[in-house]
Amino acid sequence: MTVPLQAEALDISFKLLPAIIVFLMMASFLVIGFVFKVADTEGMWVAGRGIGNIENGMAIGANWMSAASYLGLAGLVALAGFYGLAFIVGWTTGYFVLLIFLAAQMRRFGKYTAPDFVADRFNSPMARALAAFTTLLIAYVYSVGQARGMGLVGQYVFGLDIIPMIIVMMTITVGYLALSGMLGATKNMAVQYVILIVAFLAGVYVVGFSQGYSTVLPQIEYGALFSELGRQFSEPFIGGNSYYLWVATAFSLIVGTCGLPHVLVRFYTVESERTARWSTVWGLFFILLLYWAAPAMAAFGVDLFAAVNGISSEAVFSGEQAMSGAEGDVIVVLAAQFAQLPTWFVGLVAAGAMAAAIATTAGLFITASSAVAHDIYAELINPDATQRQQVLIGRATIIGIGALVTVTAFNPPALIGELVAYAFSLAGTVLFPMFFLGLWWENTNRQGALAGMTVGLLLWFTSIINSVLPAYVGFLADIAGGSGQALIPIYAQYVPPIGAALIGTPLVFLVTIAVSMATPEPPLETKRMVRQCHSPEPMGQQQSAEDVVADGGEEMAADGGTTADETDTEA
């Protein structure tokens, strides 16, 4: 199952102009973040209220777009054809489910992180620990995909071998993290979004126009290419990519979208639940600007790949000269390179990918470090932990997870998009049912949540052990009868790591509901908190459901329990 490391077709050498572009892009993130941070304290924020919807929509978009969207998506569409579309569908349409079931209620609940939500809703430090562990695991798996993307694209710009390249890029990421922390630069995601989308769309438009594929709407015009592309580009359900796998993948990505901690955080920063709703709509639109164009870039790339290598359109998918996994993963950059565009322009497209990957990884590392330092260490292991100890633990986490991600990325088990999808199926299996049931059924209790999360984690782990680990661990491969084999083929067929949530999520729902019904109902206080999340009464900007309930009911809710405890602001 391991994929080839290096993209042979990529022009690997040090290029000065692209290197400068990468540097400038990262520097602009820091500078803009720093400037906006200063402005914030001047009360910019109040003035900025009017643009809440669109600005937060862009933030949702920037948050969303990592190397998986920028590179992995086009790679999957190029290599896996119709199956690749399951990723487009899964990573976009999930926002509607998030919108109708969770966004506004999450906003009203008023907690930032997944562990905070789970701990407060289910009154359990143990539940907090499970959620924190899951968050950590998600950050790790998610980052492996990013590291692979950074390493591959970094080769075009800096020209190192893949392994030193990954090490260098991860070092840059940790450096960026430290710098942004030192400058106090809150990430200005709206600006980040604009830079990324411009870099990506510039690539699609210029490649399409210069090669005569398209003019004003490449997102639609690539349809004309289908008659020339290989049959495999659009043929449904070929090879192992069955209808079941398609649906399982799309389903996992959809529920994963609704369960990913860093997506939910975005709803807490908006002014009201109404903004939470409309900014989701805008966010989806901004995401689609990239997702409409990604398959067009894939089609251009596949066609150019055949032309440049002088092979038939079918030979792109099979045979000696077929496109490798690594080449698919950088198809966005390759297409620009094949189109003979100037080096600085290809560099711009590559820089966009690296910026997306670095910013996302930095964000994931912060999430991981707070999960370990705050939720696991300070809340469970050492309640008397000093601030200093927590900071130390947090930094150690970043170094530890950074090293682990780097090493795993040397020999990744799958394409960028697939790696990130593993994280989605984990979030969809373990966290989404907790959010959904926690908000929509007040009788969900601690025992139910603990049982549900445990089952979800077990299911995901067994799926990974069954399908992914035999490629790495000698004795598992022996049992499986080959490194590319699964231990239990039937389990791998129905619970593939990439689509584990299709079985996993309903199972976790059932377990959580059954255990909740068999055990005592949660305390009234908790129920009232859930009810407050659904009450149509507007809430104060700084209020959480807990405050309202603690203040004792509706009338008090009105004049708004002024909150004192806004301490756990997101890092």
Place this chain on the structure above:
Amino acid sequence: MTDNRSQQDDAVTDGGRAADDAVTDGGRAADDAATDGGRAANDAATDGGVTASAAQKHSNTDYLSEEVNLLKPSTAYMRDHLRIVWTGFIVWAVIVFGPVTMTMLAPGTMTTTMPVLGFPWHYFLVAFGAPTGALILAAVYARQRDKLDDKYGIDHSTAVEPDDSGATAATDGGQQE
């Protein structure tokens, strides 16, 4: 277009339920009426009855003592809201999983080439149709939800500063003086 009809529906069903409420709520409703003063009358004058009854029901509901259960909505607002949610969800499910299922059932028909654009149908419906459909649905939902707030007389624009002493009016159903 279905809006009018559903509002009328509500008006009709409201009749009976409002009486119910009055009975079970006992003194509370009366209480509310006392504190709310002329507001209800005001609403009735401007909105012509329908909205007023929804808004009144809203102000008669203590949301913190009504059970939250996705399958058994307990308040009028929740019932209306869930109607929008489930309708959207069903349409969404068809848009997202419909084309791929059709492709599995009738691969021949679905893979024919579209006129003008040149895509095979199944490819276009999935790559372009599903995401775009979700976007449209999302916008429709957000609008419907805003309308629902209007119907119940809820105003988010006054969004309640924590230290705003006059906030009672706002949460009491969005009455802006």
